[in-house]
């Protein structure tokens with residue numbers, strides 16, 4: 338049953354008609370639990386409060402699978418606006434983005450031009466940028482673009498998904514680039530030809546990748562809400578004597594907030610991924626797919642104002 342719901346939410350996350358409707362009608366169905374508003378001003382207020390409480394963040398202006406040049410340009414401008422807001426408001430924040438939102442599916446030239454504008458602005462304000470990893474189809478291209486820009490911009494990271502068979506090979510190759518990596522389990526629906534179908538294997542691979550990247554001496558963000566992986570990492574950084582500026586935990590806005598504070602109190606570096614924007618629907622459906630129990634939360638909210 339849980340699997341069926343998961344597949345259903347992942348299917349819905351890519352439905353273009355519902356995405357359009359969701360944009361039009363604004364944050365609904367309990368999405369505000371996971372999305373920090375629709376405007377940059379709303380996001381800034383939330384981030385300021387989080388910073389005050391000791392949480393650092395990475396901000397994502399939501400948008401993905403964009404298929405018009407205008408939309409890609411709008412996404413680029415909004416991300417630049419986000420970087421400017423971080424600089425001007427002196428926020429302890431980085432930026433995350435998806436290359437399909439900048440035109441990856443339209444043309445290489447377009448995505449490179451848009452990304453370059455963002456990187457130039459990030460350089461001006463000294464803001465770290467992480468390129469999120471999307472579905473398998475976009476993985477190779479995303480890594481190529483990452484490698485191209487990493488040569489010229491130091492404050493740049495990307496994501497490796499532990500459910501992919503190719504993950505270990507990618508991490509080994511990225512070592513030559515001193516890559517800052519966020520390691521995650523992986524959020525998309527992939528076939529067993531490219532990804533481990535069993536959760537147990539994904540978890541084992543996740544642990545292996547964390548060790549590999551840390552032992553290579555590279556910055557590693559362990560992005561998970563899974564206590565078993567968090568405990569494993571705590572032991573590992575102790576065993577390998579990893580300094581606090583070489584790793585951090587990351588979690589998503591609205592998920593396990595109590596655990597986020599506990600980790601800070603225990604002295605661990607902790608960053609929260611804060612999405613905002615009108616294009617919240619696909620992101621929200623993936624969060625529901627990860628934990629169908631959250632649907633009860635949605636149902637309850639439907640009866641509130």
Ligand code: FDA
Nearest residue numbers: 469470496521522523524560561562563587588589610628
């Ligand atoms: P898992 O799903 O096994 O959950 C472990 C436990 O965490 C659950 O038992 C539950 O207690 C809790 N939990 C998990 N999800 C929850 C939820 N939605 N609500 C409440 N509790 C929940 N993916 C990707 O493909 N590309 C990317 O670029 C990114 N980027 C990214 C950034 C950050 C900061 C995070 C934290 C995650 C991502 N992800 C991602 C998503 C990632 O791949 C994965 O889908 C989710 O983090 C869920 O997996 P967990 O590791 O949390 O474990």
